[in-house]
Amino acid sequence: MAFVSTRGAERVSAPEAIVRGIAPDGGLYAPETLPRWTREDFDALSQKDYPARAALILSQLLDGFTENELLAMTKGAYARFSVPEVAPVRPLSDSRAVLELFHGPTMAFKDMALQMLPRLLTASARKQGETREIAILTATSGDTGKAALEGFQDVEGTSVTVFYPLGGVSAVQEKQMVTSRGSNVHVTAVRGNFDDAQTGVKKLFADPDFIGKMNALGKTLSSANSINLGRLAPQVAYYLSSCADLLASKTIDWETGVNICVPTGNFGNILAAWYAKRMGAPIRKLICASNRNDVLTDFIRTGVYNKRRPFHKTISPSMDILISSNLERFLLELADGDAEQVRQWMESLSETGEYHIGPDKLARMRETFFGGCADDEKTKAAIGRVWQEEKYLMDPHTAVAEAVASNYRTETGDQTPILIVSTASPYKFAADVADAIGVPVSGDAFDAAQELEAATGVPAPKQVAELKSLPVLHSRVCEKDRMGEAVLAAFRED
Numbered sequence: 314m315a316f317v318s319t320r321g322a323e324r325v326s327a328p329e330a331i332v333r334g335i336a337p338d339g340g341l342y343a344p345e346t347l348p349r350w351t352r353e354d355f356d357a358l359s360q361k362d363y364p365a366r367a368a369l370i371l372s373q374l375l376d377g378f379t380e381n382e383l384l385a386m387t388k389g390a391y392a393r394f395s396v397p398e399v400a401p402v403r404p405l406s407d408s409r410a411v412l413e414l415f416h417g418p419t420m421a422f423k424d425m426a427l428q429m430l431p432r433l434l435t436a437s438a439r440k441q442g443e444t445r446e447i448a449i450l451t452a453t454s455g456d457t458g459k460a461a462l463e464g465f466q467d468v469e470g471t472s473v474t475v476f477y478p479l480g481g482v483s484a485v486q487e488k489q490m491v492t493s494r495g496s497n498v499h500v501t502a503v504r505g506n507f508d509d510a511q512t513g514v515k516k517l518f519a520d521p522d523f524i525g526k527m528n529a530l531g532k533t534l535s536s537a538n539s540i541n542l543g544r545l546a547p548q549v550a551y552y553l554s555s556c557a558d559l560l561a562s563k564t565i566d567w568e569t570g571v572n573i574c575v576p577t578g579n580f581g582n583i584l585a586a587w588y589a590k591r592m593g594a595p596i597r598k599l600i601c602a603s604n605r606n607d608v609l610t611d612f613i614r615t616g617v618y619n620k621r622r623p624f625h626k627t628i629s630p631s632m633d634i635l636i637s638s639n640l641e642r643f644l645l646e647l648a649d650g651d652a653e654q655v656r657q658w659m660e661s662l663s664e665t666g667e668y669h670i671g672p673d674k675l676a677r678m679r680e681t682f683f684g685g686c687a688d689d690e691k692t693k694a695a696i697g698r699v700w701q702e703e704k705y706l707m708d709p710h711t712a713v714a715e716a717v718a719s720n721y722r723t724e725t726g727d728q729t730p731i732l733i734v735s736t737a738s739p740y741k742f743a744a745d746v747a748d749a750i751g752v753p754v755s756g757d758a759f760d761a762a763q764e765l766e767a768a769t770g771v772p773a774p775k776q777v778a779e780l781k782s783l784p785v786l787h788s789r790v791c792e793k794d795r796m797g798e799a800v801l802a803a804f805r806e807d
């Protein structure tokens with residue numbers, strides 16, 4: 314299958330799209346066509362284990378890879394998950410279920426893709442004849458950094474450098490990053506905020522002097538961020554997989570199908586659900602759940618994307634985003650493949666801060682999408698309610714989705730079974746979760762997890778207990794205009 318840029322006519326193969334990350338015209342690579350699944354395909358899928366499911370699905374999505382080659386990758390990638398199902402579906406009452414995507418090494422859903430990306434990227438580079446080491450540079454506001462460090466740790470032919478804003482991530486997130494092991498990983502704190510770190514990385518990608526110095530060291534630059542096709546494709550797999558499970562357990566039937574509610578930031582996760590629907594999965598509505606940063610809620614309700622609004626810090630920080638970059642891939646479909654139209658919308662966004670899709674396209678988007686948001690107070694109420702009623706513990710991101718899903722039912726009366734996507738372990742945000750269910754915590758962020766476990770009896774992932782005592786291995790700090798020097802210095806010290 315070929316991939317096209319959302320802003321131009323260029324067509325490339327999957328390995329090429331994965332190596333490049335972003336298209337030269339600034340667009341994202343989107344699939345030109347998608348395979349079409351039948352009911353029988355889902356029945357057959359439910360007989361396989363997760364690595365086999367993912368390999369089959371990826372072999373249909375990505376040209377240039379055989380199913381066997383992909384199976385070797387998925388087996389390796391998902392071996393580090395703590396449950397055999399990898400992405401289990403847990404039933405709740407009232408025709409609701411939760412798709413748990415947080416059983417990977419960093420306890421957030423990004424592991425589902427970032428354990429695969431290094432494997433896809435190195436294989437793609439080989440297929441493209443690239444022999445240099447791939448140096449991943451990434452700025453993080455929290456979860457992506459650790460997931461990238463874990464994914465690329467000791468992967469031959471790669472290195473990974475993560476920049477995070479000094480004082481701008483949670484204590485647990487910082488500890489997770491600065492204790493990272495691996496002979497090819499570097500972590501540096503930047504004196505500045507997340508935007509400074511992000512801008513600094515973008516500048517390095519466009520700095521010929523820096524690129525030349527890296528090339529002289531035998532390295533070529535690449536990025537691990539969520540617009541890479543190598544991150545998107547593995548996410549489609551768990552949607553088809555969960556539909557197969559829901560059908561096999563008769564939790565849903567083929568005719569009625571299921572609504573899916575996704576806690577959304579960059580629109581990457583929910584976009585994968587959209588592709589699964591287009592492939593024939595019995596998915597009806599896609600409910601896009603936001604926190605107080607409700608730019609997508611407004612977009613889905615009005616057809617106007619307007620990023621000029623205050624940025625709010627919330628208890629679901631991975632969704633604190635005003636520019637949802639993956640939305641661009643959906644826009645290409647809404648524009649019936651008209652890349653020029655997408656280019657104009659994106660130009661308008663960067664020049665005026667907004668774009669309008671017009672009433673017809675809005676109506677078409679709303680046939681599938683519903684947008685809703687929940688502030689911190691509603692999020693905490695949802696954590697408390699679900700704990701009271703179901704003895705099920707949700708993290709704040711998942712709880713945003715639960716709150717919005719519940720609103721959706723009240724607002725529309727639609728009682729179709731609903732799958733709530735859970736993107737993080739409650740133990741990653743233990744202090745806020747404990748507060749929401751009324752468990753007093755006395756110690757620091759690390760102790761909160763133990764106290765939450767003691768109070769609820771819900772087992773904490775073993776990474777949590779280990780974290781507090783792990784040795785700090787990375788303590789480099791740099792100024793925001795010296796990030797390139799920090800990268801080069803780290804390589805010289807290796």
Ligand SMILES: *Cc1c(COP(=O)(O)O)cnc(C)c1O
Pocket residue numbers: 421422423456457539576577578579580581582583631632710736737
């Ligand atoms: C990244 C992240 C999200 C948002 O996912 P997008 O693909 O950016 O929409 C939601 N929850 C958690 C815990 C995350 O880490």
